[in-house]
Amino acid sequence: MTGRSGGFGDHSLKTLEESRKTYLQSLRVSTADATFFSHQNALRKFFSWYSPTANKPDSPGNTLAEFAKHLLTTLGQSVDTVAGHIHSLLNFLAFHHQSSPDELRVRLFSEIQLLSCPESAKESLSKEFGFQAGSEITRSVDALRAYLRQRQYGTRTHAYVELILAARARPTQIRLLNRSDLHLDEQTASIPLSETYLIAATGLHNEQTVDLPPDLTNVLETYIEHERKTPSQSGCQPLFTTIHGRASVGTLRRSVKLASEKARDYHCATRETNPDDRSPVDSVTAVVPSDIYRVALSDVENTS
Template identity: 40%
Template sequence: MNHNLGTVCGHLYCLTNFLAFLTKEDPTILRLQIVASLDEQPSSDIRSVGARFAPSFGSLDGPIRDFRHSAQSLVRYLREREFGTRKHAFVELLCDTKARPGQIRELDRSELNLQEKTVSVGISNSYIVSSVGLLNQRTAELSEGTVDALRTYIEHERKAVPDTKPAPLFTTSHGRVSAAALRQSFKVASEAANDYSHFRKRQDSGLHDEQLSGRRVQIFTPTDVWHSVISSTLDSE
């Protein structure tokens, strides 16, 4: 390429921040949309820019798409068997907002407006548009199903933490839920979703357990589910 790779990525970074300011959208999503466009180009030099610009996401044609179906099975399991639990409400917010798991975990109860079906999600200060105060939050719309899941979670499972201000949305009896606690709950849900999927296939196909055995259990983290959501979103655009 005629231009230094770092310089090109710097220009794309500035473009991402400018677009975020104009559209009030999450710069991370805009960044990945740019990468998806670069990834479709025939030139390997152009595709290398995308790999450099968003290295943590990886190739959009790689393993992320390979396990997307399994991640969707986890979401289906939560909707059908664990409706309104903390992990289900967390996943529905991931699906609707496309925000990173850390941003969802940091949500406060006051940032959720169930009546208006919206939630205010923070913008990472790793982006200039946020660090200089031009765009610190964005408003994401919520589906009816997500609102129902959140209402059920808040009414029946959310732990009240009266001494914590502002009050976190996702809690344990000790305060805001930790990233480690979320990962553990997703591990348990992944195993349960595998058993549930196994049961459904047995019911639908009439096959015996031994004919369905030998499949490796896919364990998902919140970040894995986010990757799957983003990959599906980019594919649909």
């Protein structure tokens, strides 16, 4: 992802063909035969169906959903087969668009809800590709963000939470950032893709460049200048640190959970002084980094 990905735009079939050639050449030498042939088969079916000059959808999410419908209703394939092909195409299209498979997956999930296909198939595909945040989690993350901005501005926890939300990147990948991955003068960050993605594991596409909004740049500058601990170890300079080195998964998870518990108390206190706030007292709960990531992805459709 460049942080700016969207629809197919003017991507021609020729350009897609070039991406397919590069993609399959890489998989041929870096994956097992079964994996290669599975992706090759999915792409063969996709390219026999897709035409940029026909009346096809104009975004990756629409395109994948309509292709899933084609596989189900025209070719009569099983839901399991369709899901397997779509997973292959999520990797291919993420490579083509230099995007994130998870971001495309969210766009796909939204479009699946609109498909005219058997409800049982729609429900199965929704379960396979959906990981939206619920309204309670969304409210809780909003409350955490408000609390951090008011009471913990520029802390490690604040910078970590805001960066997950802005980059729409997995918490583990944000934790692995080094200081050199931030380009604050350009308001961008280089974030590695998780190697759980095939395109990252094979080296096809293993880094995304994301835009940093000005308010996040200010948070990061404050954190680096005033709050970031300088590790005692030499070598690489991790962004999120303790005095011993890179902050662990557990350390960051605990700090987010603790801050969200304080945010819940802060929400209850401010609610008492705000007569216009009619939200239930228990509508804000403690959250962890994975919840923040789901909220970030849920916002994809609103920011595309």
